[in-house]
Amino acid sequence: MDSKIETLPEQKKTEPQSLHLRILHDVESKIVSGAWAPGFRIPFETEMAKDYGCSRMTVNKALTQLTRAGLLERSRKSGTFVKAPQSLSAALEITNIRDEVEKAGKTYSYRLLSDNPNASRPDFLSCLGASAFCDIRKVKCLHFADGVPFCFEERIISRNAVPEVDAASFEQEAPGAWLFKTVPWNSAEHQISACAATGEAAEFLDIACGTACLMVERITQNSKGYVTWARLSYPGEQHRLFAKFTPTG
Amino acid sequence: MDSKIETLPEQKKTEPQSLHLRILHDVESKIVSGAWAPGFRIPFETEMAKDYGCSRMTVNKALTQLTRAGLLERSRKSGTFVKAPQSLSAALEITNIRDEVEKAGKTYSYRLLSDNPNASRPDFLSCLGASAFCDIRKVKCLHFADGVPFCFEERIISRNAVPEVDAASFEQEAPGAWLFKTVPWNSAEHQISACAATGEAAEFLDIACGTACLMVERITQNSKGYVTWARLSYPGEQHRLFAKFTPTG
């Protein structure tokens, strides 16, 4: 097709060199940014091929990869749809604590402990490079399984990246669950460690000081920058993370 | 190409339906089984295309995916090579403790604690479904960073899946390092938890009983079945696991 040059006039910046990668990143950024919300039916392969001035195979290559990555869902006749932002960590499924509790056959409940909607500067932050957090909302809460403390959560939400957070109430809903349904696709970085329960965590989790805890710290970012930081403390030896790896995935 | 049917006469079993997937799995199994060892130059795209009676594009699709999965390394002019079996867990790089220690700028050392070359039945096994281990070699050892106990390792190696283990000595080399270079590609399953140090682990790690430990249990299997089980105990709060996830990987 001769018109290819006309359709992609000049983009010598840091753009990927191959066309199917450019298409892949275009679509990915539209999904990650939220411009194409979950459930949105993206253009058909034939339409995109015409838009990009390329053959359908090239578009197909990009969309197939995004489907394997879990960002798209495709079905014949209906078309291609943006998938709901599922647990990013297929390996460490710890994004939704409610699911985690209910999957174990227990009843989930939740309590807000404290809420500082205008915290200016985080006073606790580990090495996960979170100096980027300035204008934040700071929340502490507890998750229960069958009424027993299951997880103590400390959370920071960036008001820059998530301005809607001002209108949210975390009295009934955990900040994690609210973020999950509000903020588009993002990437997460985890740190997992064992620690002895400190005063505050021990108190809320109702365990003795010094008891072994599994601590997960997670920083999440999307196209707008750092979104949220969370520290989850699981008491004692009752909690396990699972991860499975195979060569081909 | 009309000869396609002749080249793939009858394989109605559980074979993948599409040709590029069949090629992908063929190549993968040859690598995983060790038939194509690391460094082996696999046939050129053109050759495989002729063998399978298909176009080069179809072969390329399969090999591209295997390259992205990390099983192959390709370079123009030279050809396509089987990659060295690197750390399977790109997310949890905990396969090689020596690297882990040295990456932290410390000096690694190692000591064998006990070696039972003919253990008949594991006496300790968690829920990771390891009833498959029968004829085993059982090893306990310690890893040091700058002379300080860094990780206490308990390991079981299946003598069925790894018959060469009989000839191996773990006096100087850790079983993990030996397995890494001996056993072909495999898949791993992890469990991560926090626990209070028990008598034995506390003793060897030189920490007080009840100190919080990060415990990683891993079961590894390959095409021959279960290969090895390992329990790694890291003392105190000095150890952290990192994991990063992005939508597209």
Added chain:
DNA sequence: AAGTGGTCTAGACCACGAA
């Protein structure tokens, strides 16, 4: 019945890297 994605072809040109 019609339209979508899934797959495949038989060419092609190019970039890279070893000789």
Added chain:
DNA sequence: TCGTGGTCTAGACCACTTC
């Protein structure tokens, strides 16, 4: 220089799903 992989094309047929 020359061979390899990287990419792309302009078709094609099929399977599936919805209508």
